[in-house]
Amino acid sequence: MCIYADEATSALTMENGNLNTDTTEFSCKADSKFAGAFGPVDVVPLLVQPDDDLRLQIYKRLQMGFGAELTMPTAILQNDGLFIVGTPLRIFFCPYCKLIRSTIRGDERCKQCDYKHAKLVYNGKLTSGTPYRCWAGLWDSCALIRLKLSRRANFPNSTKPIAAIYCGQNRAEGDKLDILESHLREVQEVTGIPRESLISSYNRKDEKAFLAIQSDALALESHAKEISDVVSHFFNDELGMKYSDAFIEAEREIDSVPAQDEVAQIQEGDLSPLEQRISTALSAVCRVLDFDFGLVFTFPAAPGQDEDPKSAMIAVSASDSAKPLIGTTCSHQDALALLHMGNVVSLANPTDNNLVTKIREYSANTFTDETPCIVPCDLAAPDVPSKGLLIFVACGNNSARLSEFRASYIKDGLAPIIQTIVSSIEVAELFRDLKSAQLKFVTVARHQMITPLWIIEGAVKNLHGGYIPLDKRDVWFRAVVSTARMCKRILNSWHLLEQISLKSLSIGKLEFMPIRIYSFLVSLARDYYFRAHNFDVQIHVSEDIKQLPEPPCHEATLQHAVGNVLDNAIKYSDADTQVDVTCTNDEQWITIIVENQGIPLKMEDTLTIFNYGTRTPEAERSRAPDGTGVGLWLAKKIIMELHQGKIWAEPTDKRGFTRFYISLPLVRN
């Protein structure tokens, strides 16, 4: 499914100068390409009527996406109608706990330390004009960017946002009514609440018009169903984390849009030459600084135009410099609001008085060494009388890089700007990262190999010296063989890792043959018997899976993938527990399930554990505190890229139990 988002705005309105948080009207133009903050996107409307659990879940996900405190808007907490996400209008900063929070309405009390007078650092003026709409849109878009980034690992080939919030703004009447109807359908689908109840829950100044279009509403049902499915899959833990076929299908559809056409349309229609230059440079900087994307705001250069609410915004992908993603508008106020949110870095012209003064003051008072910081600079190009404000949305702590970046920037000043920085930082960064990664890998790899080799040597010496009782000799002989095989497996894993990293593994040359899953798993469990025994864990392969269809697989690589998942389960199991291996199947897929009991997997970690080099804090406290963090990444690569399958993990209802799922297609495309 691919829907084009309209400007992501809130339906909140003003009544007698006060914010009306009870409004429950929305509209959204679903097909206005490039009108939305991120152009064509896969839309996940958050316009659902959630129960408390789902509401909390959405909220938590947003918080997670932001990595910052976000106060639940009053409208969400109190309103039983549609669900509005984002649109914080007042932002508070607590001087004691350094907490920034945003809220639509609420007192100044700090949630963290209960300080009564948190400083109001941004008081958004709600107007009916563009600034507010765009500001809200930007906010929402950023939230979604973070969400997308946290999920991007599951869609390595995707360059598009996975989702964008779309909350409607009152636009053309026809749009509003159509979309109102579709929203109603969505809510109905998601919540199961009777249509009549929903209608009555709307604040119906448009009720008559609304009722008039009901007769046409059936046509929207399928669309609404699609949306609600995505909502379910995206936000419902039971279903969502499994990345349903529909969701993946949506990703593929989005990916199938010819990128070049889109670039051409945007570049020709929306970007000035300066904007194009900035977007290219910004993309390079984002790449060097490890940001996933950047946002650019350009402003008119003439003095006194700071109050001009409009400026062009361009977002660029770090991975593709020639591909700006969006074009929309934003005011200085809005940009400042984003800065207040933290996780944002800006580069502003130091002579751009009002804005820069505010930014500097804010920067000095607010940002710490841990916070991405503000860098004054001049973006004026010699032949174009424009100045710019760049905003990077930071993903993670980049303070060290930013300091370096800032030093270079201030020193060299202006125009050659980004290219100089790119060339100087890029090389240094590459070498530093490479060296650091190399050292870490060698250390961990050495640790991983020494222990099994010590066991082999010790067992052989004990056997030879007669220190092993006769009745246990056979066990230790097998242990030696098993441990040696484990060493070989580790070495082969590294080779496979190298092949996949260098993309020297050609899928076309691999032979995919039907395999008997039961035999495969039993054989694998046998290989891992001693490994499990060593951790006081048992492996149990269900005998109920003897009669299953035989998926076409490349057995050697699949052994690595499933083996890594099994090894993971063993390492993070409590002593004297069992790792259960079983399978399910349907007409298209066969799914291997590995369940263990031990260190619980947090829901938020299910999004990142398959990332390269990622280890959870809990993993470091496990019985295998050292690890390269590439095992599950390798498994993901093997399953998704070589086998066209799916892999995911989730905690189960039982506390401390975790399940890994590996789905293999019964027919290869």
Next chain:
Amino acid sequence: MKKILIADDERAFRELISARLQATRCKILEATTGTGVLLIIEKEGPFDAILLDIMMSPGPQSQPHVKGFDCGLFVLRTLLQSHPETLPTILVVTVRDDDKLTAALHDMHIQNWCTKSTDDVEQIAAKLMKIAGFFENQGDLTGEG
């Protein structure tokens, strides 16, 4: 009868060292987690020798910030605070030489330590037996002492 504690989260390591000590007929106890070490020492101590893997899991009841070889150091510090007399009985085993670890052990006045990368089962067992005092009287090796 002498008592030796072997603390390592890998069963194979414990069993191989244990097999080497069988001839001494000493009482061998095993611990698999950091907290397990402290509990056993409280319950069964004192020991003539304690073999402690510096890199082991802290155990389910441990403090959240304790991990990796911090766990081993945490166990050591706790042990030496509550039972300073155990200092000469401790043999720390680690996978690798590490400056940070060496410095930490030095600060705690730990004299006995070995690495899996250089010491095999025979050497580690011998060091353990020496700490336990078996070589002071050869009869100990046969359990007669």
